[in-house]
Amino acid sequence: MGAFSVVTAPEETCPHCGSRIRRGVQFKYGALWANRYAVGDPVEWGVGDAGEPARLVQVMGDPEPCPVCGDEPEWVYDIVVRDGVIVSVERGTSDPYVGSDDYVVVLEQ
Structure with a gap:
């Protein structure tokens, strides 16, 4: 995936081991x-930016493996992300x- 940021998802149950993660x-x-x-948290800008700031965007995220x-x-x-948060x-x-090179869909400019 190259350079990326990471956001922590809300607690969920791993479908493989059943752990709350x-x-x-x-x-x-x-x-x-x-x-x-x-x-x-607000999204930071300024180093290796991907996408453009917009009022409302939806970004595709790739999950990291279950920590358990x-x-x-x-x-x-x-x-x-709404208004940068x-x-x-x-x-x-x-x-x-589908058809988006940067995995960002602008819903509202």
Whole structure:
């Protein structure tokens, strides 16, 4: 995936081992300098930027392996950024990103 940032997803149950976990989700939007985020954090800009700031965007995120068993899920996450702040991280599908080179869908300029 190259340079990316990571946001921590809300607690979930690993479908492989059944453990309650908080998984990291890698994404490319904003400054790509190994930034670590949580829901509610503003996205940083200025170093190796990906995408353009917009009022409302949805970004595809790739899940990191389960920190307990190492299972790698086959789904993606939708990361929603409103007014520069990460507002949600939820399991999603790759459908909205088909045809997009940077895995960012601008919903509102």
